[in-house]
Amino acid sequence: FQKVLGVIIGKTDVRSFPDRKNVEINRFTFGFTIRDSPDFFINVTAWGTEAYINGLADSFSIGDCVTIESPLVSTKDPEKGDRFCPTTPSLYRLLVTETHSQVCLCADGDASDWLLPLLHLPVKDSRDFYSLGDVVANGQKLEGSVINILAALKQVGDVKQFVTSDGRRGQRLEVKLFDDSVSSFPLISWDREPIQLLQGLLPRETGRLESISDVYTVSQLKEKAKEHPQPFFGLTYSFISRLDLDSSVSKVIKTRCGRCRLLVTEDLQTCSNQLCPARDQPLSASTGFDLLVDFTDHTGTLQACSLRGPVAEQTLGCTTEEFTRLTDDQRTALKWRFLLERCKIHVKIVPCARTKSGIRALVLGCLLADPGEVKQHMAQLLQGP
Amino acid sequence: KYQPEASPVKPAMENSLRILTTVINGMRHWSQFKDKIPYLFEIFATLDSAVTLGRYGAKNFLMRDGKDVLQCVFYENEQVLPRLIRGQVHRCVGNYDRARDVLICVSVRAALPSEQRNALEAVKVSDAEMRGVVKVFSEV
Known part of the structure; x- marks a missing residue:
């Protein structure tokens, strides 16, 4: 297993955790999802020092095509980290570390041409989604599940910057969705990349002007x-x-x-x-x-x-x-x-x-x-x- | 090596066109800074003369607010001057020629009753803005 070439379809913010062996040291991580065909996509987690992880995270965005050289392949553990990652069709996930692997932007224009359209294909069966009415009707039962929603954008709020009690900086964007079952439903995003993605969308005109x-x-x-x-x-x-x-x-x-x-x-x-x-x-x-x-x-x-x-x-x-x-x-x-x-x-x-x-x-x-x-x-x- | 304390950076004066809503006297006053920043004036005043034909197709008329009277000119380059009714309030937008004390109008039309009722706040806001601008000039 040498190289994966694909388009980035999801990406989280950088987070840090105290090292288990040495609490003084923080380990840094972020995750992304890479796709190379309509049916296949896989989660990738990168771990390393602050400088390495921040540099890597800044080097590409959702919608970029990248090659990953020599990632480590590991089996998914649904009880642990993978619980918080997007569901993928693969039994495995990839690990990127500074010593073993390399992630580079793909310079091959031809590859980008066939990869980029994959960005806009739904990752799930096109019938596997919830209406906003379904979400409301299910109430607490859905808490904690990762679901797909098909709805239209009514309104995009302002990004709010904040600092957590332990000194970490964060941001938050609230958008309002609607469909034929619910007229307004809030969706909150905490990660930088999805926030940028949401900001690029244009809400329904009437809702926009009123807002x-x-x-x-x-x-x-x-x-x-x-x-x-x-x-x-x-x-x-x-x-x-x-x-x-x-x-x-x-x-x-x-x-x-x-x-x-x-x-x-x-x-x-x-x-x-x-x-x-x-x-x-x-x-x-x-x-x-x-x-x-x-x-x-x-x-x-x-x-x-x-x-x-x-x-x-x-x-x-x-x-x-x-x-x-x-x-x-x-x-x-x-x-x-x-x-x-x-x-x-x-x-x-x-x-x-x-x-x-x-x-x-x-x-x-x-x-x-x-x-x-x-x-x-x-x-x-x-x-x- | 001695480093003088950095002086606070003066914000660059906004140098793009402004449109000031004002009264005749206010326009005469604020026009003294016209060489420093560009602006047009919007005034609401009463037509106080007949409209007469001048040279080069100019239409001349007088506008009045209170005791102040202003000579105006409109050139029918793009559009004809609409029929103006003496004694009624009109809205003029134009460029004030300080040397000749003439407002060279680019837009002239009857003022709506609601515009006449509500213009005073815009005049106050323009005055306040210009006081701020002049203050910056005097500090430079």
Whole structure:
């Protein structure tokens, strides 16, 4: 047994335990699950010194393809550690230690191409899941079991950082799920990687907008993004200070690859992005509003916020087809319905090193603001924090 | 080797465009800092003249709040000036030319009754923000 190549489908945070032989020393560990086919995946546990384990844990994430060289194979012990690991079809688990084994990111692009789709396949029989109603009905009986749930995301909360009584740092993210049986069900995540995964998901739109209630000025949005390098949602009452609706249609409505979201020209047969997972397949593109808008208030301007797709259609009150039929004068008139007007804008702010401001803003909803609401917000600003 | 104590780093002044909601006098006052940070003004005031045609297609008119009167100009580059009714409150957004004491408007329309009722808080907030900005300037 020399080498395993697979995609990481699960990963825990690093934990430490006092060594059994020498309580003064802490041993460090974390676990991950690696998959190399639709049917097979196996748990891996890494043990070692603090430096080794932290370095290893930082070297890959869920969704990366890795090779593990010379892991130790051991039989699962359902009474011990494996109780707390995801259920796998294998009777065995792998052990990675500093002296014996090596884990490296897989540099083989071809291997990644066939491994990556495995990330999105369910690990259990597609019928083996609980509805939220099942979970509620079972109550205490399910306590301690590891189950699969099929539900939709209603709302993603903020990550809360904390320090435990014995001085360890931790984080916690609560999301709300819903399905046809239960309208809201909390799911709490304590590990860094699943939290990042959950933050990347977009909750159902209506639930999302209702859940965004924190109001910010432009400078408060910028400051918060600087202080907390994590995505967050907010509401701002600001003027739209850039809205290029009456330049050429190609600057307003764009086509992107359905897989990698890179801009493409429609007449292309395939995606031109060398790194696109679908570049060898016929182009599956989506066309929609794709605007960069600026928001300004008394504290400054948030530049180049993405206003796209259905959100843009809702904001402007027309579909892309309707827009393309407008005359130039009608487009200019549409622009001035919003330009330099005070709007109520729901945004998702994502820290992003590539932009000048260090943040990327996505508009989730935008409409002309109600002056009474603006006044309330202003009155709160006057009262101070 | 002697190391002087690090002086606290001054936060960089936000240098992007701002839009200040203000009254005519406030606009004249705050415009003295226009060379340091860029801003546009939003004012709510009563049309106090007829709209007259100037050179280069300019539309000229006077706005008044209280005792303060302001000369405004609007160029119909992109859109025509809507019909303005003398004696009614309008909303103007534009760039104040301090040397000529003229507001060069980019957006002019009748103010909604709810905007007139609720604008005062935004004026106070803009004033408070600018007092803070000016304080930072005077410290630098």
